[in-house]
Amino acid sequence: MKLELIDSESIINIPLFLDRVPAGFPSPAADYMEERINLNSTLIKHPDSTYMLRVEGNSMIDANINDGDVVIVDSALAAKDGDIVIASVDGEFTVKRLKSHPPMLMPMNPDFQPIHIGDAQDLQIFGVVTFIIHKAQ
Amino acid sequence: MFALVDVNSFYASCEKVFRPDLAGKPVIVLSNNDGCVIARSAEAKKLGVKMGELYYERRNYYRQNNITIFSSNYALYADMSNRVMSLLSMYAPRLEIYSIDEAFLDFTGMAHTFNLEEYGREIQSTILQRTHLPVGVGIGPTKTLAKIANYAAKTWKKTGGVVELSDRSRQRKLLSLIPIEEVWGIGRRISAKLRVMGIYTALDLANAPVATIRKTFGVTLERTLRELNGESCIELEEVRKVKQQILCSRSFGKKVLDIETMRKAVCDYAERAAEKLREEKQRCQIIGLFIQTSRHASGEDYANSTSVKLEYPSSDTRDIINAAMRGLDSIWRDGYRYYKAGIMLSDFTNSDITQFDMFSTQKPFKNSDELMKTLDTINNSGLGKVWFAAKGGDSGCQMKREMLSPAYTTNFDELPVVKAKM
Numbered sequence: 001m002k003l004e005l006i007d008s009e010s011i012i013n014i015p016l017f018l019d020r021v022p023a024g025f026p027s028p029a030a031d032y033m034e035e036r037i038n039l040n041s042t043l044i045k046h047p048d049s050t051y052m053l054r055v056e057g058n059s060m061i062d063a064n065i066n067d068g069d070v071v072i073v074d075s076a077l078a079a080k081d082g083d084i085v086i087a088s089v090d091g092e093f094t095v096k097r098l099k100s101h102p103p104m105l106m107p108m109n110p111d112f113q114p115i116h117i118g119d120a121q122d123l124q125i126f127g128v129v130t131f132i133i134h135k136a137q
Numbered sequence: 138m139f140a141l142v143d144v145n146s147f148y149a150s151c152e153k154v155f156r157p158d159l160a161g162k163p164v165i166v167l168s169n170n171d172g173c174v175i176a177r178s179a180e181a182k183k184l185g186v187k188m189g190e191l192y193y194e195r196r197n198y199y200r201q202n203n204i205t206i207f208s209s210n211y212a213l214y215a216d217m218s219n220r221v222m223s224l225l226s227m228y229a230p231r232l233e234i235y236s237i238d239e240a241f242l243d244f245t246g247m248a249h250t251f252n253l254e255e256y257g258r259e260i261q262s263t264i265l266q267r268t269h270l271p272v273g274v275g276i277g278p279t280k281t282l283a284k285i286a287n288y289a290a291k292t293w294k295k296t297g298g299v300v301e302l303s304d305r306s307r308q309r310k311l312l313s314l315i316p317i318e319e320v321w322g323i324g325r326r327i328s329a330k331l332r333v334m335g336i337y338t339a340l341d342l343a344n345a346p347v348a349t350i351r352k353t354f355g356v357t358l359e360r361t362l363r364e365l366n367g368e369s370c371i372e373l374e375e376v377r378k379v380k381q382q383i384l385c386s387r388s389f390g391k392k393v394l395d396i397e398t399m400r401k402a403v404c405d406y407a408e409r410a411a412e413k414l415r416e417e418k419q420r421c422q423i424i425g426l427f428i429q430t431s432r433h434a435s436g437e438d439y440a441n442s443t444s445v446k447l448e449y450p451s452s453d454t455r456d457i458i459n460a461a462m463r464g465l466d467s468i469w470r471d472g473y474r475y476y477k478a479g480i481m482l483s484d485f486t487n488s489d490i491t492q493f494d495m496f497s498t499q500k501p502f503k504n505s506d507e508l509m510k511t512l513d514t515i516n517n518s519g520l521g522k523v524w525f526a527a528k529g530g531d532s533g534c535q536m537k538r539e540m541l542s543p544a545y546t547t548n549f550d551e552l553p554v555v556k557a558k559m
Contacts, residue, residue: 048219049220049224054554057556075266089559092556093157107559
């Protein structure tokens, strides 16, 4: 038996047309050929500054971020009012919605309290959440 | 104009990216097998941890000072390095990756359109924002001066980590503050010789007579002298130089007394050397092997080496193991306590087309390249390890990595955790 290891990065998708190609006459479908969807390039704009983190906890369920989900985070984006961000607060990463005036980190679950960003607190924005990956099963 | 950009305490900084609890705290990273210290965060340096000090000798000190210790996590460092290099490549038309954590950028033609110091600060803040790694930037008219500017950026806090050195009088002033052994390409031996000649600082060398330096030390140091005076002599190397030799050697934890144990060790080195050879996309024809007893041990001394020439250039692990085994049979002597062995591959070619000897009895293995590629892919995937039976079990040779951090960026099952609990 012959075994061959397939490197998934190098797979080339070749579309197969259902119409037969008449010899001597070009296929009218050729103009409509498109590339297949590539999730990497669709979900990740800046590969060099994109990270994935796994979420633990329920304070963001109204933003559709649930316990166990994976978030795609882009550090190239400047966080603005209303963005969902990853911030490090007191030595821990937390995911919250950013409110600029006054500066606050808002949970998206009525059971949790907003975090006021005071001078005392050490806060760093790690990046902006761009996509949420939720397992359906 | 050139810039040298490097990441401060690279390995330690990588470990801190996904551990916000370690911000401002001392961190060290250990070498393979948790042997000695190979990286220190600024806080660990301040506590007096030295490069290369032995972990087991100082572990109590680390514990007492709350220093966080990591085994080296090359999957993480390689990924972070790729991110930094790829970002840097946006800032200059040409880039030379000098090591895992530093690169030269060629700013030729940009000096008139850009304020290079501001540009350097922009590079610094972009890398920090996007990779969370702190970098230092040194800019100068030659690679040697860029290195010195970078050294200054590291040494003096007031610079904010960026030094631009196009001004001649600033160059001279800085050169007078740089000890000769800190100059790029000057080793300890040469700097000792220079000191005897009364050359103590980079400026002393820059002012030395060119002819004398060339006559005494050769053209390499002459080039350094010219570079210190602002004359660019060392080109950017966009393509990494191919290694001419690959060496794999280690001293044993326990002395080796029998040939069977030695075979396994040699086989392990052969395997790793062959892997490195394929990484370099080279084939080799000469396989050197040495074994030796400890010079300090009482009793008789024995050290010997041999080299085996292959009939065709190969990068197949099986060929290299075979040659090493033949070599071992010819130099092995019973009755000694061996403490070290090693393998050296040399005589490289990168050609796929090989002229075979008409009378050669040996032929390359069929599908050798495909098999080796498959092996390397499996072993690099982190999923499992395939090895040659001659090595015996993997147990004896496995790396000690007791304080390994997760592969945060390269393994979906080891992603960093973000809390949604507050």
